[in-house]
Amino acid sequence: MSSGSVLLGARWRKVMRDVWLHKARTVLVVLAIVVGIVGAGAVLDTWSLLRRVTREGYLATNPPSATLRVSVDSTLLARVRLLPAVRAASARRTVTARVRTSTGWHTALLFSGADMGASDIGRIEAVSGMWPPADGTLTIEKSSLEFSSAAQGDSVELQLSSGVTTSPLVLPIEGVARDAGLAPGWMEHVVYGFVSPATLTALGGDATPNQLRIVVRDAPFDRDHIRRVAGEVARLAGSLGHEVTEVDVPVPGRHMHAGQMDSLLFTQGAFGVLSLLLSALLVVNLMTAMLVGQTREIGVMKAIGASAWQIAAQYLALALVLGLVAAAIAIPVAAAIAWQYAAFSAELLNFDVSNASIPLGALLVQAVVGMLLPVLAALLPVWRGCRISVNDALRDGASVHEPTPSGWIMTLGRGARSRPFLLSLRNTLRRRQRAALTVTTLALGGAVYLGALGLRTSIRDSVDVLFTEQLQLDMSLRMVEPFDASVMLPLVASVDGVARVEAWSGAQAAVEEADGLLSPAFAVTGLPDTTMLVRYPLIDGAWLGPGDLPEIVVNARLLADQPALTVGRAVSLVVNGQSQVWRVRGVVESGPSPAAYVSPAALARVLGESRVRSLTVRASSRSLAEQSELLQRIRDRFGEQGIAVANASLVGANRGAVEDHLLMVSGFLLVMSELAIVIGGLGLMSTMSLAVLERTREIGVLRAIGASHGAILVMVEGESLLLALASWLVAIPLSLPVSVLLGQAFGRIMMPVPVRWTPDPQGVLVWLVLVVVVSLLSAALPAQRAMRITTGEALAAR
């Protein structure tokens, strides 16, 4: 063995023994890296997993390139299949219904087709039980199970909207299936079900398909091409006497909620990167501590011939090993968290992650980051530590790093009556860079925490505004047949408990674009000009005027989707198959779904129907239970009159689901911010450990001049508390831009929320309590170490 390898062996033995000797510090470094990788890795894994599952899962269903709402017969289907641009076409019927489960009546959407089991377009996955559904049975879509409390084996009452005057049919749920192309039932509050054409007929409905779904042959991801082909199909249908009322061309290859999920995960990814950054700052602190503690040894190694580079390599290799250990711990933990979160998110989007695996690339990225993070973070402290001269290192050990206190330090706390407090105060600022780093790390966590709290308050406020200020109605009912408002309104108004009732008309509309193709459809509501059941705040332009002018007010969400709908512009809209030019009169804020509002007279002229189908009611009582009873009384009144109700819903019942859904985002952000605060706490702990290590002699001297254990404890905890309070203070203004950014990001993804320019006072107080607890816990171990320092150590120090 050469002398070089002997020397090399001894160096590495020293590294390993140092690791063992300073177990607590080693564990802290590893923990810091673990926390950073877990934070960032969990987000990366979740994103990779969800992207893989949603993209691959969605494409595996062979989703339709376009869906046309049209009455389909065998001739039309055959002619469409012959079109060269169409690779496949299928037809099915969708029909609204209502279903009674153990929790009451729910709105339902039924799908029926002759070839459902064999259909190649929008393949449906059988989860359990029967698929396709046999005659006289119902197969339920998986995402509808939980909110409706339905289960396979149950029997439910099913009634078509158009057959409400007849008795409902009791059908057994014989199977559960998953349709990844549907918006989740829990989110839409709709029970999706699949029945055979014979069952549909037995329910009293028409089984003729009313939806034509096509897959294009070429350029399947070119939306313009798909729209051209869909236009060709629509023209063919028209030439055969079939009126196409709606053409839907979704973004090709992307699940309808993929954009939301990407944006959400992107925002969360930013927090992942933040946690990584914070953990890097922590590693810088800890590596500095390690090198400060080894100053004498560095001096000795240099004195016996080691170069600065050799010593630096030794410490950087140690950082690499610690990174490897941390990565080995963090990667499985991050993966476990990601599995839980991805499974939860995928379930919300109606996908299944159980058969998917985290892409190897994501795991490799974490391994590389885990190894490199501590090495990069250690570069500066190692470089500084190894540059020290032999004389300096041997002369005074750790204290050579102690900077000379500036004169201005004397001004701090001048006049304070307690010198121990003064000492804590001034010690806090002895290492200004380190103090700034510590305060910043903790403050960032606090700023995100306050920002997330602010976002949560904003979301609640927005939902509150939406459901109590903008929407003054408590329930809505849709009739099977159109009715004359002048007859229906007095009938409902006479029901006990009704405060106000209005008749609204509605239709689906689409923007007719220059090439003759249609935009995705959106809801148009004909609102009486005397309406008192909505108060949508105006963002731009003006509200609708009286009369039947072809004017339209759009909401902010629709404007975001269709930027052409600016105030003053004349746009061609296709409503109920009729094309007409409308002028955009104003823009309002009215929630997360694209919507537009017109005068009832203008809509009646386009629809060729002055009667309406919808009733909106405000109850005298604010109690949801009493509103539910009122709804039943209204239904009973209609039943007495032989009026068929297609569906009815309570606004209040939807509120909780909407709020919970939106609050999930702020909930996740809060968890991420708590992680950031934990990292900040570890930073504080490392700073205090370092302070105790560097001031061993001073603490010994304090003991010698009469400081008790309690006094030392109070001083260390006091210093930690001062740093924490500084973080608390810094986090408050820092939370404002964070809050604004979060609010804007949330607005882009979900729904606009008010921007908060002031932090939530309660949140600030909670953050204060949190930061005090974090500071006390962080300083507990260093304080314990400080209390163990004896006067003997001070007397022995040279």
Add this chain to the structure above:
Amino acid sequence: MIILRDIQKTFVLPAGPFVALHDVNLDIAAGSFVAIVGESGSGKSTLLSILAGVERPTQGTIHIADVPLHSLPERALTQWRGKAAGIVFQFFQLMPTLTAAENVMLAMDFVGRWAPRERRDRAQALLLRLGVAAQADKLPLTLSGGQQQRVAIARALANGPALLLADEPTGNLDSRTSDGIFELFGGLAHDGETVVMATHAAAAGRFATRTVALADGRVVQS
């Protein structure tokens, strides 16, 4: 009066037990200025540590003003040290972020013997007595070595201890400044303070009222 009887101190080292002090018997009268001299490793610092209650003897007894230091619990020992003994270190060991006066007041804050409103005046008086009153509001690193040591002595006297212990107090000072410190200790002893100092400095003998020489942990001259 300080009475040490049959003091033995053994340190257990990885290489085996090391006896730092062998059967030390010593009586030191109140108001005397004792210089403990000897080579490095002779046991001077260990003896000083036992006198300060920082180390406990492995065997033997030590009484200072009738207080049995060898049997006092740790907490009581800390309280005793704060009130009865002042310690001066070779490297001064002043708190770098506190001014000279604040360093002196810090010791008073810990012990609480003087009311808070009296502390500033007392610190100023001590600094005046030690000739560094003009430096009261300066940070230690702006002072010379001799001035720092005088501030350290003022801090050691802050709580009015009857015993002043100094471990190599002039080890970091030039001979002229050292003489000034020794002279100061002599003055304190003259005023009734008991001063025990461990030192290498041969000049200490000129100022001390008594010299105790140690060699290999034994008293060879008293």
